[in-house]
Amino acid sequence: MSSPFLKYFIEESSPLIPEAEIQQFKALSIEQLLSKLAAGAVQFGINLVIAIVVFAIGKFIIDRIYNFVSLILFRRNVDRSLSSFILSFIRIVLYFVLLVTCIGIIGIETSSFLALFASAGVAVGMALSGTLQNFAGGVLILFLKPYRVGDYIEAQGFAGTVKEIQIFHTLINTTDNKAIIIPNGPLSTSSINNWSRERFRRVSWEISISYDDKVQDARDAVAELFEQDPRIVKGFLEDHVEPDAEATDDNEENTEPEETEPEEPKKLNWIRRWIFSSRKKRQEAVEKWKSRREEKLRRLVPKTNARYSVVVNELADSAVVIKVRAWVRTKNYWAVFYEYNEKFYDELPKHNIHFPFPQMDVHLNRTDIHND
Numbered sequence: 596m597s598s599p600f601l602k603y604f605i606e607e608s609s610p611l612i613p614e615a616e617i618q619q620f621k622a623l624s625i626e627q628l629l630s631k632l633a634a635g636a637v638q639f640g641i642n643l644v645i646a647i648v649v650f651a652i653g654k655f656i657i658d659r660i661y662n663f664v665s666l667i668l669f670r671r672n673v674d675r676s677l678s679s680f681i682l683s684f685i686r687i688v689l690y691f692v693l694l695v696t697c698i699g700i701i702g703i704e705t706s707s708f709l710a711l712f713a714s715a716g717v718a719v720g721m722a723l724s725g726t727l728q729n730f731a732g733g734v735l736i737l738f739l740k741p742y743r744v745g746d747y748i749e750a751q752g753f754a755g756t757v758k759e760i761q762i763f764h765t766l767i768n769t770t771d772n773k774a775i776i777i778p779n780g781p782l783s784t785s786s787i788n789n790w791s792r793e794r795f796r797r798v799s800w801e802i803s804i805s806y807d808d809k810v811q812d813a814r815d816a817v818a819e820l821f822e823q824d825p826r827i828v829k830g831f832l833e834d835h836v837e838p839d840a841e842a843t844d845d846n847e848e849n850t851e852p853e854e855t856e857p858e859e860p861k862k863l864n865w866i867r868r869w870i871f872s873s874r875k876k877r878q879e880a881v882e883k884w885k886s887r888r889e890e891k892l893r894r895l896v897p898k899t900n901a902r903y904s905v906v907v908n909e910l911a912d913s914a915v916v917i918k919v920r921a922w923v924r925t926k927n928y929w930a931v932f933y934e935y936n937e938k939f940y941d942e943l944p945k946h947n948i949h950f951p952f953p954q955m956d957v958h959l960n961r962t963d964i965h966n967d
Contacts, residue, residue: 646697653693661686680737680762726763732783733762742789749788751777796928798921802939803914805949810917814905816946817919820938821903826931828901828922914951
């Protein structure tokens, strides 16, 4: 027989319990109900212990995966900003899967939990549309790499050296050491002037000389200065390109014992030769293919003439303005620019080159003066 207390509990809880469950509980006595609750508590405790064990094991596995991926990214010389984003994304996804798994082991319905999470994600996404735009911009910047940490860029009205590339913003430092935080959303959709992307830049000066001076004397004086400076590029830019510093770690491969190639028939197509060849042979074949491809591209693209030049740019009112142009490495741009401002001022007068002051010729009519 069911007790009055059990009937009262079922009637009061009827709005929260399904009808089938209510009918099942009405047929139970107080002893059967307590026994069922005790069995449920024991089962819940067992599931909770299993969930804790699974969480501990999953956390251990996630840490190992995190360290393994971090090692791979480090050995592949992946950009620091991109590697931190990939590692953070992997950890968040793996922990989310682990939490959903543990919740399912405990006995909570995960489908409703996922639906609730998706609804909350939509609401949060609508509320944080601008932030999500910055997030998407950060992902694009990290993968497309229009600039890297250490580059000097000019964007959104600011110019400075990139110090950090975060998911939502980019931190740059100006030349007077101001920290500027720019959202990634506008950066990914606007124009960016990356001063550090190219290896070489052209420096220009405009020098005013007197009309009494010879342009050839100024040209010879500038050539004498440039020929003695190794920072000034002579000839073609392509002849001064150095190999990239980012090279794969070949030392480790060289320390491994050389693989012996299996004996193969003489008549094999290139696919079978590729499969049966050793890793060293395959690497050599890839390097030869790259070198041939680069050689073809060099032949198709004309070389850039980086010879310095001194030309007459303007015949001004008070002076002849000559323009001096020279190519230097990007890292030497500002040093060369400011240093030669001083050198031109000190050395050109030694070659009989004068810097004229603004002047105006006034012609008076003698007839008008006599009448006055």
